[in-house]
Amino acid sequence: MTTITSTRVRVGPRRRLVVKGRHVKGMTVIGVALVSCYLLLAIFGPMFTVDPLQRTGDPLAGPSAAHWFGTDHLGRDLFSRVAAGARVSVLVAVISVGIGLVFALPLGVCAGYFAGRWPDELIMRVFEAIQTVPLFVFAMVVLGITGVSSFHLGPIEVSAAGKIILLIAIAATPYFARVARAATLAEIQEDYISALRLLGVSRRRVIMDELMVNVLPPVIVQSCLWMAVAVFAEGALGFLGVGVQPPTPTLGGVIADATRYMMAGAWWYCVMPGLVLLVATVGFGLLGDGANDLLDRGER
């Protein structure tokens, strides 16, 4: 089988997509397409739609040329509400996964570097404790109790969205750190690390410049999967009414509203926002699997 070694993405012979000399499966292509749809909706959707907060049609009208996804119980355009909700969910997911990575990467690499010694023990025990708490339940309690408006943590004001982002980031950090630690354990066996050490390169530079960069690929796979989790969690919290608050539309919030008008036959009201959620979770899942496959084959 011919593989083309190239850094560009192009279609190889036998019409297979090839990235850096490795075949990409059809499922991964679908994943990329779904994630792109979701991101495009979130980024550009709100720019080209009507105001999601204003009445622009009859209440509970089905999908039509004027309102692609129909309207809600107040006659607001559902497509624009879903697009605005998608934007909230992308922001929450990207920022929370980003914060998780910023904390997990150095901690995980350090744990791996000092494997078996006290920094490793300390870091991993704390993360184990976090993993033992059912975080969705805990998030509910925190959001339910501190209220869904902003609250003050000392001098810092944390908004509801900020709280959700922090909670998801806390939940994700142990998983990222574990992956980073495992990758570090494999990486420090490599000859180049011994060579650097022999050359007298400082420990800090080995960790910061070499290990942190080289453990990235498996951590990125994990963060793809966590994007799906974050999108789901934001939707679920919104559904329970403890997410980002109205008037800002959220995907979960729209679904929660929709459950009250289902018996009136407004199927689109419930179906459309959920489809967007589904596109995002399936897309990020496939993307993560695809990235994982690329890694696997790269290592063998």
Next chain:
Amino acid sequence: MLRRAAAMAVVLLIVLTLVFFLMRMAPGSPAYLIVGADASPAEIASVERELGLDKPLMVQYATELGRILTGDLGESIFTGDTVSHELMLRLPITLELTMVSLLFWIPLALIAGRVAAARRDTPLDATVRIIGNLSIAVPSFWLGALLVLLFGLYLPGVLPSSGWVGLAEDPMGHLRSLVLPAFVLGLGTFGVTANTLRVSMIESVRTDYVRFGHAMGLPERRINRSLAFRNSLLPTTAVVGQLVGVMLSGSVLIENLFNLPGMGRLLVDSIRRQDYPLAVGATLSLAVFFLLANLIVDILYAALNPRVRQKFAGT
């Protein structure tokens, strides 16, 4: 084992402490909920004194901790009933829902995963993988809402789409009211379990014991059943343990959607009403539930795996 029990205790203490302080940091006093928003300051003060809310924070914390350690979870501010009684009413419903859901989905997942591994890279395998991945990705509360729509509006009378029927009143109705919530709650477990078993069985082809089985001339079916399948049950069990925690979180969503009076519903209601003792009790029991599930899975794991069993016996 001792070390695990100690770790569990520490985790519970941390959860309890966090929940307590978060509750006291929250705006608004539960006294308002009892006497109404237009009560006079004197009335509020007297209710707060009754509830012990006027004492210093650390004193409240110490009293609360002491009470909980002796098994007294206090009384619900809203209903006046003891918290333990409220929990006892709700706990069986969540337990039953989780159990029924697991009993339905896990055998299905084991069959699907095993068949997919045995027929690797066939259309059947692909179907199992696609269904499995979809079952993981689909947001449970949305699918649940669609089922409520389907059975409530388009297929009325086939299955109840909301509410709870007691076992004593109507056993058949009781089972019927469980069908939809149990189906939705465990859907994700199917995909994760089937995938784990499939991958693990496929990977076991490379292990020494499977190679040895081939070398001994054992028939393929026997190798699949006795060697690959049984050994692959180990990672699968570990995954199911983690899934129980996921299902507990899921039960919060599902019970609210289908109107089931379980723990998840209790948690959401008590938070909405600022019923502090009840919310603390609900959170703690969900945490205990979760830790116990993990412990049971660890013991199961040991029972299935002779290598770990010996280590357990040693400690």
